[in-house]
Amino acid sequence: MMFAAAMAGVLAAMxxxxxxxxxxxxxxxxxxxxxxxxxxxxxxIAVLGFLMGRPQFLDIALLYALINFVGTIAILKYLQYGDxxxxxxxxxxxxxxxxxx
Amino acid sequence: MRLVGLYLALFVFWLLMxxxxxxxxxxxxxxxxxxxxxxxxxKDIVDHETLSWYLKPKLPFYWLWLLGQILKANFDxxxxxxxxxxxxxxxxxLAPADQETSVGVVTYANSITLTPGxxxxxxxxxxxxxxxxxxxxxxxxxxxxxxxxICRVEGEQ
Amino acid sequence: MITATNLALLAFLAVLxxxxxxxxxxxxxxxxxxxxxxLTATVFVLLDAVDVAFTEAAVGAGITTVLFLSALLLxxxxxxxxxxxxxxxxPMVLVVLLGAALVYxxxxxxxxxxxxxxxxxxxxxxxxxxADTVKQVGADKPTATHIPNVVTTTLASYRGFDTxxxxxxxxxxxxxxxxxxxxxxxxxxxxxxxxxxESSGAGSSGKGAGA
Amino acid sequence: xxxxxxxxxxxxxxxxxxLCFAGGVGMIRFPDVYARSHAAGVIDTGGALFIxxxxxxxxxFTLVTVKLGLIGLLLFFTSPTATHALVKGALAGGLNPxxxxxxxxxxxxxxxxxxx
Numbered sequence: 001m002m003f004a005a006a007m008a009g010v011l012a013a014m015x016x017x018x019x020x021x022x023x024x025x026x027x028x029x030x031x032x033x034x035x036x037x038x039x040x041x042x043x044x045i046a047v048l049g050f051l052m053g054r055p056q057f058l059d060i061a062l063l064y065a066l067i068n069f070v071g072t073i074a075i076l077k078y079l080q081y082g083d084x085x086x087x088x089x090x091x092x093x094x095x096x097x098x099x100x101x
Numbered sequence: 102m103r104l105v106g107l108y109l110a111l112f113v114f115w116l117l118m119x120x121x122x123x124x125x126x127x128x129x130x131x132x133x134x135x136x137x138x139x140x141x142x143x144k145d146i147v148d149h150e151t152l153s154w155y156l157k158p159k160l161p162f163y164w165l166w167l168l169g170q171i172l173k174a175n176f177d178x179x180x181x182x183x184x185x186x187x188x189x190x191x192x193x194x195l196a197p198a199d200q201e202t203s204v205g206v207v208t209y210a211n212s213i214t215l216t217p218g219x220x221x222x223x224x225x226x227x228x229x230x231x232x233x234x235x236x237x238x239x240x241x242x243x244x245x246x247x248x249x250x251i252c253r254v255e256g257e258q
Numbered sequence: 259m260i261t262a263t264n265l266a267l268l269a270f271l272a273v274l275x276x277x278x279x280x281x282x283x284x285x286x287x288x289x290x291x292x293x294x295x296x297l298t299a300t301v302f303v304l305l306d307a308v309d310v311a312f313t314e315a316a317v318g319a320g321i322t323t324v325l326f327l328s329a330l331l332l333x334x335x336x337x338x339x340x341x342x343x344x345x346x347x348x349p350m351v352l353v354v355l356l357g358a359a360l361v362y363x364x365x366x367x368x369x370x371x372x373x374x375x376x377x378x379x380x381x382x383x384x385x386x387x388x389a390d391t392v393k394q395v396g397a398d399k400p401t402a403t404h405i406p407n408v409v410t411t412t413l414a415s416y417r418g419f420d421t422x423x424x425x426x427x428x429x430x431x432x433x434x435x436x437x438x439x440x441x442x443x444x445x446x447x448x449x450x451x452x453x454x455x456e457s458s459g460a461g462s463s464g465k466g467a468g469a
Numbered sequence: 470x471x472x473x474x475x476x477x478x479x480x481x482x483x484x485x486x487x488l489c490f491a492g493g494v495g496m497i498r499f500p501d502v503y504a505r506s507h508a509a510g511v512i513d514t515g516g517a518l519f520i521x522x523x524x525x526x527x528x529x530f531t532l533v534t535v536k537l538g539l540i541g542l543l544l545f546f547t548s549p550t551a552t553h554a555l556v557k558g559a560l561a562g563g564l565n566p567x568x569x570x571x572x573x574x575x576x577x578x579x580x581x582x583x584x585x
Contacts (some may be wrong), residue, residue, distance in 0.1 A: 009483075020505070027286070047520065064299075183494050191504050192569045193566055
């Protein structure tokens with residue numbers, strides 16, 4: 001029962017993070033959402049292991065915590081040092097230009 | 102010396118992960134850890150800076166203190182996230198970082214980021230640009246209790 | 259709660275799939291694909307397929323994202339705008355029909371249901387494999403260890419040659435990808451040779467230290 | 470004793486779930502990436518910490534607890550690095566924070582107020 005409560009919170013966080021990933025508006029919002037979604041997935045798998053009575057699943061959660069970090073850093077490296085190109089929605093968010101400072 | 106430490110750390114990690122202690126599987130673990138250490142040495146990624154840092158006796162106390170700060174900040178930011186009437190007042194400022202080594206500055210910057218409500222945006226040798234969610238958060242950082250504690254951890258042998 | 263979790267995860271997957279199909283910015287699609295793969299692996303965990311979840315975690319969320327990004331560096335960030343909406347109607351019908359057929363097979367009373375203990379796969383082979391896992395591997399040395407994981411036994415012992423073939427295929431694919439992506443790097447280096455000097459120097463000194 | 474542990478882990482799990490939810494709401498509500506990164510920080514630190522703690526209390530002194538601890542440690546080491554890289558990348562990508570830039574005077578004034 002208590003695991004179900006935790007699972008509900010984690011699922012809610014998943015849904016909200018997913019909405020942020022879909023809405024954007026900037027690329028960095030999506031990367032942030034991806035990173036947070038990874039953390040939430042790690043928690044979800046950990047809770048699921050207990051919910052199903054098989055805590056051995058924690059190995060996957062551990063692997064995820066590692067992979068998620070690598071993925072986020074790779075994306076950010078691509079964004080910052082790779083070929084940024086002219087197209088795409090980076091830096092062109094409606095609230096970045098005039099609203100700043 | 103460092104390689105031996107790395108090997109031991111890896112092997113302990115392996116033992117905890119595997120949970121099987123039969124001779125054959127232990128042998129696999131020993132061999133794979135050795136291979137990992139060899140590769141780390143070939144790639145020259147054995148850590149040179151932070152090892153002495155982890156041996157400082159005051160570090161665990163700092164971590165405990167930081168944990169308390171993180172919890173306090175968590176509830177504050179969570180309240181601001183959920184309660185409809187609450188307002189945020191983000192600001193950006195430069196905070197001084199008086200740590201002598203780069204590891205110290207990195208520890209400070211990471212501690213700032215780890216505390217919800219403040220994020221370190223850029224770091225230089227003796228300055229960190231911080232984004233704070235509220236003025237109170239900014240005041241906490243500028244009060245420099247965290248920085249002073251890291252300096253104290255850094256100062257001991 | 260398990261059912262509710264399942265439903266929620268599948269709903270997330272559906273929303274994500276729709277978004278991936280709609281969004282034309284490939285960079286965003288890459289990131290959404292990463293999230294999709296995280297969700298898929300969670301579903302695999304729910305289905306008790308731990309080894310598949312492991313693979314999905316390592317390959318789907320980690321390596322695929324990086325590979326997609328390297329591919330994006332070589333191509334464009336924006337997909338071509340859709341020209342003809344009607345042209346995608348044919349595949350759509352095909353996919354819907356296939357999906358309906360798959361759903362029908364799960365409903366057909368002659369097929370065993372999901373998790374049915376009386377299904378042929380569970381009736382004869384699985385108990386034999388489970389019983390033999392301990393015996394077969396540790397048979398020659400009674401005191402010696404046995405492989406503690408049934409999946410490992412199946413993959414590496416019962417289906418050893420099959421797994422070897424799979425490994426060869428994956429290795430070939432990996433080499434192919436490296437050639438495709440790395441070949442471009444050499445070309446770029448030839449065009450612009452300055453900044454790569456130090457890495458080759460570090461490589462040779464590392465070799466000296468290792469030997 | 471078992472009851473006390475159960476109550477404690479109930480409290481931890483509920484707190485973790487609420488913090489996760491709050492962080493998610495913040496991700497939606499806050500105005501720009503920089504502010505949202507604080508909300509993400511709530512999930513990364515508080516939510517993860519409490520949920521892992523609650524699970525560890527249920528698991529008792531076993532390898533499972535050790536693994537939970539390792540997951541927590543890993544999250545606590547990687548999440549600030551990732552967040553910092555993200556915020557730095559956003560700044561380098563030309564995304565101006567939607568907020569007030571404190572001048573040197575204002576910073577000094579805040580610092581004065583902070584140190585009694």
